[in-house]
Amino acid sequence: MTRALVESVKRYTESQSGQSPFVTPIEGVTILRSDHERHPSHLLMKPALCVVVQGAKWTTFGGKRYDYRAGQALVVSVELPAMSRIVQASPDEPYLCVVIELDLAVMREVMEQLDRPPVPDGELGHGVFVADFDGPLADCVQRTMRLLDTPHAIPVIAPMIMREICYWLLTGRYGAEVAKLVLANGHVERVVSAIHDLRHRFAETVRIEELASVAQMSLSAFHRQFKALTSMTPLQYQKQLRLLEARHLMLTGAANAEAAAYRVGYESPSQFSREYARMFGAPPRRDIAALSAA
Structure with a gap:
């Protein structure tokens, strides 16, 4: 990440009242800051790009851990319970992260306009991965931060930057993974439907057979695919x-x-x-x- 981006994110957090997380005027964009390393914390993560501008962090989903630091982004494609810990932060060099929620409808629109859209393979991967975040994508984050200085321009410019982020994700190195995980095709889409059903009915006694039926899969296939995507069992x-x-x-x-x-x-x-x-x-x-x- 460029020093200019680090300074712009740091300056924004210092200009705000209250504490992290800082919800910005740009819909779906939140900034995290910590001046110290933190104990592990539990949270429910939505589909998003978690772009680390400075510092480092790890997040676990089920039994799988992902480490990511400045210049990288954690890409989350489905709503998942997680445990995270900031492992590199200090008052002089605080942990800084820009969280950009993914709008799947916009992602699909952008993909439909591509001459050569990415082709996901048939393997069901985890609903999370870590990607390098540099070049045009880092430039998009920088322009997002600059946009916060001109609030009247946000309704016009922000949607275009979000579409550009979708474009670079889909046409970049991780395009096939983004297409497979974020856009949800085939087995992924059916498992995600079952996850949404479980999310809305989590306080009820939900039988695995019911979820398998929602996903239109056999019980054994659903259990295997669910764990492959989320790194945990439905229970x-x-x-x-x-x-x-x-x-x-x-x-x-x-x-x-x-x-x-x-x-x-x-x-x-x-x-x-x-x-x-x-x-x-x-x-x-x-x-x-x-x-x-x-």
């Missing part, structure tokens, strides 16, 4: 969604531990507490107290 995916939602409910004061457990689908508060502590490292009340104090 693990659902459990992480439940626990993330429960944590959110408690942290916002919308429910206490017992009420949150029932609202996200647990029948036993004790089982909820055990699984919560296994995922977040402490029982619900202690974890929320620590987060609130922080």
Whole structure:
């Protein structure tokens, strides 16, 4: 990444009130900053480009870990529970990241206009990969940052920059991966449909057979393809969604531990507490107290 881009992102974060994440006036663009290395944090990631401008981070999905640093981007194609940790950051050189949500409709429009659209192979890859982010793509991020200085131009210029980002992704080195993972074809599309169904019904008792039916696959094929795409089983995916939602409910004061457990689908508060502590490292009340104090 160029020094100019680092300085422009750093300058923007320093001009804002509040703390990271900084939601910008450009729809779908958020900036992250940390002046220190962080303990692992759990989150639900949407389809996006996470462009590291300075510093380094790792993110795990299920049992698969991705390391990425300045000049690279984490590309996420489906909504996935994740755990991330910033591993390189300091007050002098803070961790800086520009997160650009992917608009699949725009991506498809751009792909339809290409003379030679990328052809994905038939293999179902992971719904995540790390890509180098330089050349025209880095220039797009730089112009996005400059656009923040002229808010009146955002409605006109921002959509064009987003389309350009789609173009360079589809025509670049990772075009086949982007076409396969982000645009979703064949098996990918059907598994993604099942993921969306599970996402909306995560608090219910959902049988794997139901999800396989949504994906129009046999039970064994669906289980294999789901894990290939998400790096976790459907049950693990659902459990992480439940626990993330429960944590959110408690942290916002919308429910206490017992009420949150029932609202996200647990029948036993004790089982909820055990699984919560296994995922977040402490029982619900202690974890929320620590987060609130922080």
